Structure formats: C-alpha cells, structure tokens
Amino acid sequence: MSLEVSVQVGRVAMTAKIWSEYDVLLADLDGVVYEGTKAIVGAAQALAKLRQAGIPVGFVTNNSSRKPETIVGQLAGFGIVCGPEQIISSGQTAVEILQTLIPDDSVVFVVGGEGLRARVLAAGYSLAASSDDKPVAVIQGFAPDVSWNDLAEASYSIQAGAKWVATNSDWTLPQEKGLAPGNGTLVSAVHTAVGQLPVVAGKPEPAIFQTAVKVFDAKRPLFIGDRIDTDITGANRTGIDSVLVLTGVSTRKEVLGTTVEGRPTFIVDNMLELLEPYPAVKSTKRGFRCGAASVELLGSKVVVTEGDPKSLDALRAACAVIWNSSTPIYGLDVEPALYE
Numbered sequence: 001m002s003l004e005v006s007v008q009v010g011r012v013a014m015t016a017k018i019w020s021e022y023d024v025l026l027a028d029l030d031g032v033v034y035e036g037t038k039a040i041v042g043a044a045q046a047l048a049k050l051r052q053a054g055i056p057v058g059f060v061t062n063n064s065s066r067k068p069e070t071i072v073g074q075l076a077g078f079g080i081v082c083g084p085e086q087i088i089s090s091g092q093t094a095v096e097i098l099q100t101l102i103p104d105d106s107v108v109f110v111v112g113g114e115g116l117r118a119r120v121l122a123a124g125y126s127l128a129a130s131s132d133d134k135p136v137a138v139i140q141g142f143a144p145d146v147s148w149n150d151l152a153e154a155s156y157s158i159q160a161g162a163k164w165v166a167t168n169s170d171w172t173l174p175q176e177k178g179l180a181p182g183n184g185t186l187v188s189a190v191h192t193a194v195g196q197l198p199v200v201a202g203k204p205e206p207a208i209f210q211t212a213v214k215v216f217d218a219k220r221p222l223f224i225g226d227r228i229d230t231d232i233t234g235a236n237r238t239g240i241d242s243v244l245v246l247t248g249v250s251t252r253k254e255v256l257g258t259t260v261e262g263r264p265t266f267i268v269d270n271m272l273e274l275l276e277p278y279p280a281v282k283s284t285k286r287g288f289r290c291g292a293a294s295v296e297l298l299g300s301k302v303v304v305t306e307g308d309p310k311s312l313d314a315l316r317a318a319c320a321v322i323w324n325s326s327t328p329i330y331g332l333d334v335e336p337a338l339y340e
Contacts, residue, residue, distance in 0.1 A: 024218040031226035031248020036176035039078040046271035062168035062202040064091030064141035065113025090167035090202030091116040112141030131156035141167035142183035155193040168202030204234035228262040241265040253339035288320035309337035
C-alpha cells in the first residue's frame with residue numbers, strides 16, 4: 001500500500017515508494033471523506049486499505065459543532081472504522097488556546113454546537129447563558145442553529161472585555177445542494193460589531209495541525225484536503241507536505257493560479273489515488289512532463305503539447321510550468337482546457 005514517486009532511468013520512468021517518508025495521514029473531512037450526508041466516492045475504500053496496511057489516519061476538521069463520537073458514528077455509516085481519539089476538531093484546539101488566555105473555572109460564552117459546549121465543559125469551565133453572566137471569554141464555532149441573538153450576546157461580551165477565540169474562519173461550508181455560509185461569515189458579523197479580530201484555532205492557522213501532530217506523535221505527517229485557502233495553506237504554514245484532492249471546494253483553475261503558500265506537494269482526483277503510483281513531474285526543454293502529458297511555455301502561452309489537456313497529469317505539469325515561471329499567471333495565456 002503506497003504512494004509512489006517516479007525516478008527517471010534512461011527514458012523509462014520507474015517508481016519508488018514514498019510511504020516510508022510519511023508516518024501518519026491527516027485528512028480533512030468535509031469535501032474529502034464526505035459532502036453533507038453523502039460519502040465521497042472512493043474515500044471509504046481508500047481509508048479501509050490504509051487501515052489494513054497499518055497506516056495511522058487522523059481526521060482534522062474545522063467543524064466543531066459535533067462531538068467526536070457523533071462524527072465516528074457518521075463515518076461508521078459510510079463503512080469507515082475509527083475511534084473518537086482520531087478526530088481532531090478545531091474546537092479541541094480552540095479550548096487549548098482558551099486555557100492559555102483565561103484562568104481555570106472561568107465562565108465562558110459559547111457560540112456553536114453540542115460538540116463545542118462539551119469540550120468547554122470538559123476543560124472545567126462554566127457556560128454563560130448570556131452576556132449578563134459576565135463571561136471572561138467567548139468561544140465561537142459553527143452550528144446550523146446559531147442565531148442573531150447568539151452573535152449579539154457574543155458581541156456584547158467581547159465589548160465588555162471578554163477574550164475571543166474562533167474555531168475557524170471558513171467562509172463556506174460544502175453541502176449536498178452547494179456551498180453554504182461557513183463560520184467565517186458569522187465571525188465576520190461579530191467582527192463588524194466589535195471592531196476586533198479573534199484568535200483563530202482552525203485551518204489555515206498552524207495550531208490545529210500542531211494539535212494533530214502532537215496527538216499522533218507524528219514525525220513525518222502527510223495532510224490531504226480539498227481547500228487551498230485552509231487545508232493546503234495551513235499545512236504549508238506548519239511545514240507539512242500536502243495533497244490537494246479535487247473532490248471538494250478548490251478547482252483546477254484555482255490550483256493553477258495559487259500563490260506559493262497555497263501550492264500542494266501532490267494533486268489527486270480522489271483518495272483512491274493515494275494507493276497508486278504518483279508520477280514524477282520532470283523538467284523538459286521548454287516546460288514540464290508528467291506521465292503522458294507535456295506542457296510548455298511558448299512565449300506567454302501555456303500550451304499542452306502532448307497528451308489530454310483535461311487529464312490530471314496535464315494539470316500537474318501545467319502547475320509546474322506556471323509555478324516556475326517568472327511571469328505571474330495573470331500575464332500568461334493558459335490553454336482553457338487545462339482548467340475548464
């Protein structure tokens with residue numbers, strides 16, 4: 001069971017396994033393993049094979065609204081076996097941050113779901129019903145039933161001097177019908193009222209990745225996610241190699257044009273490709289080659305000169321061409337088939 005990377009022997013590409021480099025796989029959930037109430041094709045099979053091979057897998061999610069046990073139950077419904085200790089949520093990290101900011105036995109106002117309230121209580125804090133209880137901190141996470149009144153009471157508390165920690169700042173949340181507003185939109189509403197920003201626990205901030213590394217005692221983790229702005233950027237900020245999987249939010253067009261901070265180490269179409277050889281991207285005279293696809297920079301044009309421009313290999317080669325060009329992407333004419 002392996003990820004693989006190619007090496008060149010003469011004109012024939014040979015492969016060498018690279019799982020020996022990575023001792024733990026850390027995976028996002030929304031957009032990677034499931035979308036709403038539906039499992040993403042191939043995810044359960046890939047995770048089962050990784051488990052059979054003895055490769056530890058941790059699930060790192062910005063969603064703090066549910067208890068780990070609830071998430072474990074959902075994953076079990078998809079045929080994915082794991083324990084609650086494998087779930088690393090932004091709520092867990094947010095409470096860890098809270099413990100560095102306020103005394104034990106403090107009163108905390110929680111905006112969010114059952115999972116976040118349970119973590120705050122488990123840490124020994126008391127829950128404030130409103131700003132009238134004079135909370136010394138506000139911890140804000142997402143839940144579908146968060147109301148205007150919740151945001152207002154959080155705002156009043158912060159204006160009165162309460163510390164403010166947000167579980168994450170995701171602008172959107174993938175659902176079966178499409179993208180819905182995420183916690184970032186709710187945090188922004190409070191920010192507008194109070195004129196300050198919270199300490200953020202979740203991706204893309206390094207704190208949640210550091211929590212996961214600590215929990216799994218990982219020496220060489222690999223992170224897989226679907227969002228460049230949170231998953232890949234956060235992994236890069238933490239110094240963790242990353243895999244962008246194209247089953248969720250980020251698109252081919254986005255990865256072609258991303259900045260250095262958002263560039264993944266690997267790109268796959270789905271999690272099953274983690275079990276297959278990963279083709280090397282090799283430099284050519286005027287560009288890069290990956291598998292059967294060659295992409296060249298001809299003047300200011302990024303052109304597929306060989307292979308299917310809609311293939312994943314062509315995307316990988318095109319990324320290498322654009323990322324290694326001294327001309328920013330807005331100054332390049334990229335072949336539309338690469339991103340459409």
